Amino acid sequence: MRIGIVSTGLYLPDEYMTGKEIAELAGIPTHIVEEKMGIKKKYVPGKDDHTCEMGIIAAKQAIERAGISPLEIDVVIYIGEEHKEYPLWTAGIKLQEAVGALNAWAFDVALRCGTTVMALKVAKSLMIADPKINTVLLAGGYRNVDFIDYQNPRTRFMFNLGAGGGAILLKKDHNENVLLETQLITDGSFSEDVVVVSGGTKNPITKEALEQRLNKLDVLDPEGMKQRLEQKSMVNFIKVIRESVRKSGYKEEEISYIAMLHMKKSAHEYVLKELGLSPEQSIYLEEYGHIGQIDQILSLELALKEGKVKDGDLVVFVSAGIGYAWGASAIKWGKVR
Secondary structure (H helix, E strand, O other): OOEEEEEEEEEOOOOEEEHHHHHHHHOOOHHHHHHHOOOOEEEOOOOOOOHHHHHHHHHHHHHHHHOOOHHHOOEEEEOOOOOOOOOOOOHHHHHHHHHOOOOOEEEEOOEOEOHHHHHHHHHHHHHHHOOOOOEEEEEEEEOHHHHOOOOOHHHHHHOOEOOEEEEEEEEEOOOEEEEEEEEEEEOHHHOOOEEEOOOOOOOOOOHHHHHOOOOOEEEOOHHHHHHHHHHHHHHHHHHHHHHHHHHOOOOHHHEEEEEEOOOOHHHHHHHHHHHOOOHHHOOOOOOOOEOHHHHHHHHHHHHHHOOOOOOOOEEEEEEEEOOOEEEEEEEEEEEOO
């Protein structure tokens, strides 16, 4: 059974921040932000750019591009962030109603910046297991930039967080852009390294918590996290890529394009070098920032526009999310006989 990508959708806000503006807020040199962190510009939310709403716009675009009725959609999987319009809310059901997928049922999934890759695996598994599920919509938005405190040096590696929305429409027995195998790794030893301290059951929001900026992202054990990441992060990042390709029946050297999340420039270049890929076989998102789990959709759309992905290419989506989670999905692009 083949599960194929029929279309994608993307929404980027009108508002953005430059690397220079980030540098001024953080009190660090502009060249560090632009060259080392790799942020020349990043998208940030405008007044009406709410999380689920950005996903709705992207989803409508994907449906229109596919040329189908939303009534054909059987399941809606919300792939946006947990930080959304309301603290306790199933956004997928709102998105389902807003796009007119009235015959579908919906639910939310979350794995931080690894959500899209994980949701591809979930969607494919559902479609294989249930003969009545033929069309699945994945969509959601992201604006975790709201949690960044530019005066906190412990969170500098997250200064790239931005905003946007994305969507993917999957269909059973669609012999184009075939979704192959996905590999995931999670490691709970990082689970409480990066958190928003205040707002949960341990530390409710109070006036004092807000004054101390405990409602922003923070790193509780920066040195310990750094040591553990140095041991595991890139190893697992490369591992999920290689395993997704191997499980799909291909060789590493057959990768044509890799849709990577935004990270510091040296890490991006390391991954390409380790896999024997050229800079032309990926796009560094220095003009967009890190839009969480939307990065892979953004990268694919840019690559298609630039002619970097063609029929017959082996494309790999790869992600890493706080928690920590690493994931990769292989896709055979174009028509598959």
